[in-house]
Amino acid sequence: MKIKVNGKEIDVTGQNTLIEELRNIGYDIPSLCYDSGASHQASCMVCMVKNVANGQMIPSCSTFPQEGMNIETDTEEVLSLRRMSLELLLSDHRADCEAPCTVVCPARIDVAQVILHYDRGDKDKAYSLLASATDIDNLPCKDCKAPCEKACRRGTVDKCVSVRDMMMVLAEAKDLRVVEAKSVANVSKDVFSSKLGRYSDAEKEWLKEVYSQPSRCLHCACEGRDKCKLRQFSTNAGIKAPRYGVSSHQIVKEQIHVKGSLYFEPAKCIRCGLCVYNTNDGFTFKHRGFDMQVVIPEESKNNVDEKIADICPTGALFTV
Amino acid sequence: MENCCQASGTAEVYTAVTEACKQLGINVRIKPISCVGACNQVPLIDVATTDGNIYRYPNIKPDEVKEILLHHFRPASKLRRLRNAILNQIDTFHTDQTWDNILWTPEKERTQKINSFLDGQYRISTEGYGHLNPLDIDEYTSLGGFDALRKALTEMSREEVIDEVLKSGIRGRGGGGFPTGRKWQLVADSDSNKKKYVICNGDEGDPGAFMDRILLESYPLRVIEGLTIAAYAVGADEGIFYIRAEYPQAVIRIRKALDMCRKNGMLGERILGTDFSFDIRVFEGAGAFVCGEETALIASIEGKRGFPHLRPPYPAQSGLFGRPTLINNVETLSQISYIIRHGAEEYTKVGTEGSRGTKVFALAGKVNHGGLIEVPMGTTLRQIVDNIGGGVEGGEALKAIQTGGPSGGCIPAELCDAEVDFDALNKMGAIMGSGGLVVLSESSCMVDVARYFLNFTSDESCGKCTFCRVGIRRMLEILDKLSTGNAKMEDIDRLEELANSIKKSALCGLGKTAPNPVLSTLRYFRNEYEEHVNGICRTGSCKNMVKLEITDDCVGCTKCARSCPAEAIDYTPYEKHVIKTDKCTQCGLCIDECDYDAIKKVKR
Ligand SMILES: Cc1cc2nc3c(=O)[nH]c(=O)nc-3n(C[C@H](O)[C@H](O)[C@H](O)COP(=O)(O)O)c2cc1C
Ligand code: SF4
Ligand code: SF4
Ligand code: SF4
Ligand code: FES
Numbered sequence: 001m002k003i004k005v006n007g008k009e010i011d012v013t014g015q016n017t018l019i020e021e022l023r024n025i026g027y028d029i030p031s032l033c034y035d036s037g038a039s040h041q042a043s044c045m046v047c048m049v050k051n052v053a054n055g056q057m058i059p060s061c062s063t064f065p066q067e068g069m070n071i072e073t074d075t076e077e078v079l080s081l082r083r084m085s086l087e088l089l090l091s092d093h094r095a096d097c098e099a100p101c102t103v104v105c106p107a108r109i110d111v112a113q114v115i116l117h118y119d120r121g122d123k124d125k126a127y128s129l130l131a132s133a134t135d136i137d138n139l140p141c142k143d144c145k146a147p148c149e150k151a152c153r154r155g156t157v158d159k160c161v162s163v164r165d166m167m168m169v170l171a172e173a174k175d176l177r178v179v180e181a182k183s184v185a186n187v188s189k190d191v192f193s194s195k196l197g198r199y200s201d202a203e204k205e206w207l208k209e210v211y212s213q214p215s216r217c218l219h220c221a222c223e224g225r226d227k228c229k230l231r232q233f234s235t236n237a238g239i240k241a242p243r244y245g246v247s248s249h250q251i252v253k254e255q256i257h258v259k260g261s262l263y264f265e266p267a268k269c270i271r272c273g274l275c276v277y278n279t280n281d282g283f284t285f286k287h288r289g290f291d292m293q294v295v296i297p298e299e300s301k302n303n304v305d306e307k308i309a310d311i312c313p314t315g316a317l318f319t320v
Numbered sequence: 321m322e323n324c325c326q327a328s329g330t331a332e333v334y335t336a337v338t339e340a341c342k343q344l345g346i347n348v349r350i351k352p353i354s355c356v357g358a359c360n361q362v363p364l365i366d367v368a369t370t371d372g373n374i375y376r377y378p379n380i381k382p383d384e385v386k387e388i389l390l391h392h393f394r395p396a397s398k399l400r401r402l403r404n405a406i407l408n409q410i411d412t413f414h415t416d417q418t419w420d421n422i423l424w425t426p427e428k429e430r431t432q433k434i435n436s437f438l439d440g441q442y443r444i445s446t447e448g449y450g451h452l453n454p455l456d457i458d459e460y461t462s463l464g465g466f467d468a469l470r471k472a473l474t475e476m477s478r479e480e481v482i483d484e485v486l487k488s489g490i491r492g493r494g495g496g497g498f499p500t501g502r503k504w505q506l507v508a509d510s511d512s513n514k515k516k517y518v519i520c521n522g523d524e525g526d527p528g529a530f531m532d533r534i535l536l537e538s539y540p541l542r543v544i545e546g547l548t549i550a551a552y553a554v555g556a557d558e559g560i561f562y563i564r565a566e567y568p569q570a571v572i573r574i575r576k577a578l579d580m581c582r583k584n585g586m587l588g589e590r591i592l593g594t595d596f597s598f599d600i601r602v603f604e605g606a607g608a609f610v611c612g613e614e615t616a617l618i619a620s621i622e623g624k625r626g627f628p629h630l631r632p633p634y635p636a637q638s639g640l641f642g643r644p645t646l647i648n649n650v651e652t653l654s655q656i657s658y659i660i661r662h663g664a665e666e667y668t669k670v671g672t673e674g675s676r677g678t679k680v681f682a683l684a685g686k687v688n689h690g691g692l693i694e695v696p697m698g699t700t701l702r703q704i705v706d707n708i709g710g711g712v713e714g715g716e717a718l719k720a721i722q723t724g725g726p727s728g729g730c731i732p733a734e735l736c737d738a739e740v741d742f743d744a745l746n747k748m749g750a751i752m753g754s755g756g757l758v759v760l761s762e763s764s765c766m767v768d769v770a771r772y773f774l775n776f777t778s779d780e781s782c783g784k785c786t787f788c789r790v791g792i793r794r795m796l797e798i799l800d801k802l803s804t805g806n807a808k809m810e811d812i813d814r815l816e817e818l819a820n821s822i823k824k825s826a827l828c829g830l831g832k833t834a835p836n837p838v839l840s841t842l843r844y845f846r847n848e849y850e851e852h853v854n855g856i857c858r859t860g861s862c863k864n865m866v867k868l869e870i871t872d873d874c875v876g877c878t879k880c881a882r883s884c885p886a887e888a889i890d891y892t893p894y895e896k897h898v899i900k901t902d903k904c905t906q907c908g909l910c911i912d913e914c915d916y917d918a919i920k921k922v923k924r
Contacts, residue, residue, distance in 0.1 A: 042630050044786045045825055057825045062630045070325070081825050084818075088790040244794045244813075271783065285625055288608060290793040292783025 003069040015161070018060035018071065019047055028075050030082065031235040032089075032313040034061035034274035044272055045085040046233060049073050057081060058239040083237045090234065092196060092290075094252050095268045095315070097193040097231055099220035100149035101163060103186050107140040110183035111148050111163055112221040113122045117181070118166065119213050127176035129183060130167060141167045153196070154211075154218050157204045161185035161217050192234040195241070196220070196252070203252050210253075218253060222268065224315025230270060249291055258296055261319040262306040269294050269316035278311060279304050322355050322537040323360050323529060323569040329381070329767040333363040335570075337389070344386070345753055354538030356450045357692035357852040358437055366450070368775075414830050437689045440707050442670060442696045445542070449694075452539070454573055457580045460541045472549050473594045476660075476890045482508060485656070487664035488626030489676035492840035494521055494649030495727060495754050496829070497675075497742040503646065507554040516556040517645040520653055522563040522570065523617060524754065525609030526725035527776055531680045531755040532650035534692050535781055536563065537569035539654060540577035544600065548587065548858060548883050549660060551598045553648050559600035562617055564607045594774035596900035604617045609780040610830050614647045627784050628828035649754065651680050653882040668865065671697030675741040675752075677693040684757035685722070686713040694841035701736040706760055716761040720844070724753025726780075727839025728771040730766065749840040751833065765861035766845040767852050771799040773837040781830060788831030791822045795838060802852040805865035805923050812849050816842055855923035860906060866921040868910065873918035880910035882918060 001014045005022065012021050020036065032044040032179050043057040049060045052070040057078075060071075072078055099112030110129060117126035127136075134140055141164045152160035170176075199207065211218050225231060250267040258264050271294055275283040275318075282304040286295045294316075296304070309317040337350055356364060361378035365385070368374050370391060421686070443449050453459055460466070472481050486501030507516060524532040535543060547559050563571050578600055581587040589597045603621050605611050611620045616628040618640050633701060639645025655677055659667045671677050675697040681704070684690045688710035695704060701721050705712065712718050720730040729750035731738065737745050742752050760769065774796045779790045798815045801807040819835035819842070826832045842849060851858060857865050870889075874896045881889035881897055888903035889910065899910075899919075906915055911919045 002586045041627060041784065042827055043786065045786050045827070048825060059630065064632075066632075079822055084791075084821050084827070085786045088786050088794065091794065092790050157574070215515070220507070245797070247793075247797070264607040270786075271789070273784070290782050290789055291779075292781075292789060 001067055001307065002249055003065045003067075003071060005071045006073055014065050016064075016067055018049065018058075022049070022060060022071075022073060028087070029060055029073065030229070030236065031061050032229055032233070032270060033274060035274060035311045035313075038274055038311050039277040041273055041277065044089065044270065046082050048078060048082055048085070048261055050078050052073065053291040054187075066182045079237070081210060083239065086230070086234050086237055086239060087242045087244060089230065089270045090239070091246050092248045092250075092269070093194055093242075093268065094196050094246055094248045095194050095222055095224050095265075096196045096220040097228070098163040098185055098187055100151035100153060101161075102221065103187045103193075104151045104305050105149040106144065106147065109167070110185045111167075111185055112183065112217075112219065114170070115161065115163070115166065115217045116219055116221070116223075117215060118170070119215050119219070121169070123173070124177045124179045125181045125280070127170050127173065128178045129191050130170055130193075131178065132181060133183070136171050139168060139171045141171075151197075153220050154190060154216055156199060157207050157218070159216075159286055161215055166215065186225075187220065190235070190264045192223075192231055192239050194231070194234075197246055199252065207249075207253060219301050222315040223263070223265075223320065224268070224309070224312070224318035227310070229313040256296060258317075259301050261304050262309055263318055263320060265316050265318070266293060266295075267316075268314050270314055272313055274311050274313070275304075275308050275317060279308060282308075322534055324359065324533075325355065326569075328359075328362045330363040332437045333365065333380060333385060334381045335367065338387040340386045340389050340662050344389060344393075346389055348393060349390075349909060351453055354448070354452050354454050355446075355534045355692055357446070357534075358635050358689065359668075359691040361689075361691075372460070377792075387721075396712075402600055409611050436710060437691070437693075437708055438550070440699065440703060442678050443694055444658045444670070446539065446682050446692070446694045447542075447658070447839040448707060450573075455576055455580070456541055457541060457577075457584060464717055465657070466545055468584065468657035469545050469548055470592055472552055472597055473592055474662050478508065478553050480557065481549065481660065484664045485553070485659060488659045489664075489674075490655055490659065490667070491675060491742055491791045492649055493651035493655075493679065493752075493754065495751065497752055498703040499509055500648065500652055501661055503636060503648070504550065504553050506634070507556075507644050507646040508558065510637055512555060512641050515558070516554060517643055518547055518551045518554065518556040518559045518642045519617070519621075519640065519645060519647045520561045520650055521612060521614065521617060521647055522560070522561060522567070522650045523607075523609075523612035524564065524567075524650075525607065525780070526727075526754055526756050528608050528758065528865055529682050529756045531682050531692060533567050533570050535650050535654050536561075536567065537573050537679070541581070541820070542654050542657055543650055544574070544581055544587070546646075546656035547553050547600060548581075548591070548598060549645060549656050550648060550653065552596055553699070559598060560621065560640075561600060561602045562605050562611075562621065563602060563612075565604040566607050569678065570603060571602055574740075578602070586638045608782070610774075610782045610828075611826050613830055615828070617647065618645065625782075627782050628830070630827060651755070672739060672741045674743045676706070679740055679752065679755065681757040683709055683759070686716065686761040686764065687759040688713055695740065697741055698739045700739050701731065704740070704757065705736070709759065712761050715759070716763060718759065719764055720760045722750070722758040722760060722837075723756065724768065724833075725750040725756040725838070726776045727751060727829070727836055728756070729754045729804060729836045730760065730769065730844065731840075732844040735823050739843055749836065751836065760885055763859050763861075765857055765859040766841040766848045767799065767802050767857070768859075768861040770837045770841045771796070771803055774799060774834065777830065781834070782828075785827045785831060786835065787822045787826045788828075791818055791826075792831070792834050794818055795822070795835065799838070802849060803857070803862040803865060805852065805862075807853050809850070809853050812842070812846070812913060814854065815849075860908065860921075863906050865924065866906070867924050868899050868904055868906060868908075869922045870897050870899055870920055871918045871920055872896065873916045874914075875916055875918075877915070879913050879915070883909045883913040885909065 018110045031047040042062040047061045050072040101111040114126045146164045148163045149160045256264045365377045425567045482504045490500045491497040611626040613628045616626040620626040635645040681692045718733040722730045778796045781788045819838045823835045876894040881891040888900045891897040
């Protein structure tokens with residue numbers, strides 16, 4: 001069977017979906033709710049292409065080629081609709097890609113990650129990460145005005161985390177071993193970064209209660225950001241900030257322990273459904289309309305494989 | 321006597337009639353009948369006398385029944401009547417003045433109001449209107465019921481049936497308007513080795529719609545006949561009525577009617593002695609609006625979550641349990657027996673070139689006589705409002721007509737001479753939809769109307785897709801801003817951009833049509849949106865947008881305070897009065913009352 005793609009005729013068997021055919025001939029089509037090989041249902045619409053033959057916008061991930069199709073993949077119309085779908089998803093996404101402390105650190109220390117290792121009890125890793133970023137014997141924090149503390153989100157809740165003191169204590173703890181520790185932060189201006197915005201009063205109370213470890217750090221940085229396709233495609237689409245005011249019904253910074261090292265953070269979930277369709281009696285949908293959520297019922301947690309985090313296109317499912 | 325009718329007290333009246341007859345010893349046949357459509361006139365009794373006259377009494381109460389009966393019928397004996405009169409002292413003497421809502425004038429005049437409601441209607445789906453007992457299979461048969469089924473099964477081949485339906489030009493009444501004959505053809509032509517299903521879509525989730533419920537409750541046998549003919553034509557051996565669980569009466573009636581059909585050989589093995597076997601079961605839907613969408617409906621019958629999926633594949637190729645499936649709307653099926661019985665040629669005499677037959681509407685809104693109506697396609701919208709609906713309520717000017725519910729649009733008054741026709745309505749940015757028809761008057765705010773429908777779709781989207789789940793919500797937020805006077809001019813453009821994008825990119829019909837209420841009002845009433853940006857809702861419907869304030873022109877006469885029914889005005893004589901915004905209902909009485917023009921609507 002022959003179809004037209006951006007004016008050129010190509011041969012297709014009709015057995016593969018459009019997105020596979022297009023990717024095969026070198027077009028870079030984004031996809032969030034589709035992962036080749038996994039069961040899925042079209043929902044995100046970032047893979048949209050236009051069939052000029054009937055004027056319809058179609059999700060290429062779920063459409064099979066048909067005789068007479070005339071596909072456009074990168075006209076302004078297509079690209080702007082794809083961009084809008086990302087913007088809409090981001091407007092229901094109250095999360096930080098990067099922690100504000102890391103973003104502002106003049107010494108380029110991944111502050112948030114250091115504290116995260118520290119809070120998880122892995123002091124070696126915390127120390128090593130710090131050491132890899134700066135001259136540990138001559139810690140720049142000593143003479144720094146600590147913009148990290150001014151930027152700290154905890155500061156908007158009650159009092160900021162004492163970042164500087166923490167770094168200094170770590171630097172002086174000479175008994176720690178040097179281990180492999182890498183930062184995954186990307187604070188480049190060219191990379192899209194989702195920003196959480198303000199907490200409501202109720203959220204502040206909730207955060208105080210839940211994030212009560214000694215450092216009091218809220219661990220703003222997204223723990224799935226190294227694999228996050230939402231961020232990647234938003235960067236590719238040139239999105240700087242979502243155009244629509246961010247509002248969401250999801251609870252901010254709620255991290256649900258699923259099983260083993262697997263966690264679920266609903267506020268980052270784009271409801272693509274991949275985790276629902278690819279677990280047996282695991283994740284499931286709840287409610288409809290704007291309230292529609294993906295949830296993991298307590299009794300289903302054991303039915304989930306930790307590998308599911310790999311197909312989640314966002315940081316909503318991550319392993320630690 | 322449908323569910324809604326019973327809510328208006330029909331059941332009580334029925335009991336009253338039965339008891340009164342017993343008490344008075346009157347020998348009459350009492351027959352509960354199907355919906356008459358005149359919702360604002362019920363409970364309603366027709367008295368058919370032996371001389372062939374029919375007297376109609378609208379809006380009656382149970383305690384008025386006896387008097388009506390006494391007016392027409394002689395009680396068993398004078399003695400009994402006397403005893404009754406003594407026993408029941410409160411029996412009033414029936415004079416012409418007894419009822420304020422019944423006019424003792426000749427029948428023609430008395431029922432004129434109702435008659436004008438009925439004139440201009442044409443009955444195919446609701447044939448037998450007003451006298452057919454929904455569950456009397458003998459009566460239905462005596463009036464030509466099942467003739468079509470018998471004709472199809474014994475005189476026509478499957479191809480001939482499909483051909484007849486094709487020639488009739490009938491298009492689906494579920495909203496999309498797809499040619500029914502073509503759909504049947506597709507299902508008939510798909511793999512014939514497979515089991516096939518036919519489904520009657522009785523989900524009807526549009527707010528305010530009740531056409532399909534009435535058809536199921538009042539004419540269950542006709543819908544069953546239509547579905548059976550469809551099954552014969554496409555070669556299906558199992559049928560399903562998908563009826564929303566909120567329609568218990570429809571479910572009960574259809575179940576009873578199915579039983580009757582089985583007993584009478586219209587369903588089951590070897591129907592009417594032919595070798596065609598077919599049966600139907602009822603599936604009660606959980607009642608989400610989106611489950612009316614055919615692919616979501618199928619998922620729901622399969623026990624899955626009611627998510628629509630991308631078409632193709634269409635249900636005709638791969639539907640319920642992956643089998644070829646025909647889905648038709650209740651009303652579509654209720655027109656089939658007419659087509660087969662009278663022939664396609666006769667059917668095409670009704671309606672317009674592109675839209676044959678009749679359409680059932682739920683006429684509502686600011687109209688004098690609302691209710692269930694069936695009109696030939698080609699009737700103009702204005703005829704429906706003026707002639708059938710008796711004009712706009714309160715003598716106000718017509719502003720627009722909304723058709724198609726949450727998927728439809730508003731047609732402005734100046735275009736209301738347009739005919740009821742699938743293509744004509746589409747061109748104007750509205751849709752035929754499943755049959756909601758809401759009359760809007762000059763006191764209806766178009767932003768508010770759009771907001772109402774988007775509120776609905778925002779909640780009723782299945783929530784799967786981005787554009788629909790999040791996009792509609794973002795539109796709704798802009799509408800909220802508009803209706804509280806907090807929007808900027810750019811917001812209108814953003815609203816329009818969102819609407820156009822959602823229309824293009826949503827996956828299923830719900831999402832694709834959800835922006836229509838906004839797009840159509842933007843198209844015809846953009847100035848009203850702009851007024852809202854400037855803080856004006858000319859109809860005062862958007863109450864959160866303005867508040868009433870008393871200016872320094874106030875002389876302290878206390879007149880306004882005394883006129884305020886909500887007691888929202890604090891006053892000390894000779895001092896400037898103050899309106900308490902939280903109590904004020906913005907009725908505007910005080911504005912009319914003030915001689916110094918000192919009360920103004922201001923932005924909040
Ligand atoms: C959101 C949505 C809701 C729908 N609801 C109904 C409904 O309640 N009843 C109905 O008959 N069709 C409904 N439809 C249309 C059906 O998908 C389908 O087109 C129709 O039942 C086909 O029957 P027809 O060809 O006789 O019109 C709906 C469609 C959408 C997109
Ligand atoms: S899920 Fe992706 S976009 Fe969201 S915060 Fe994490 S990295 Fe950023
Ligand atoms: S958790 Fe991840 S995979 Fe599951 S629905 Fe949300 S974004 Fe998709
Ligand atoms: S367009 Fe809306 S209703 Fe339709 S499948 Fe998508 S989310 Fe569900
Ligand atoms: S990847 Fe195609 S719709 Fe999500």
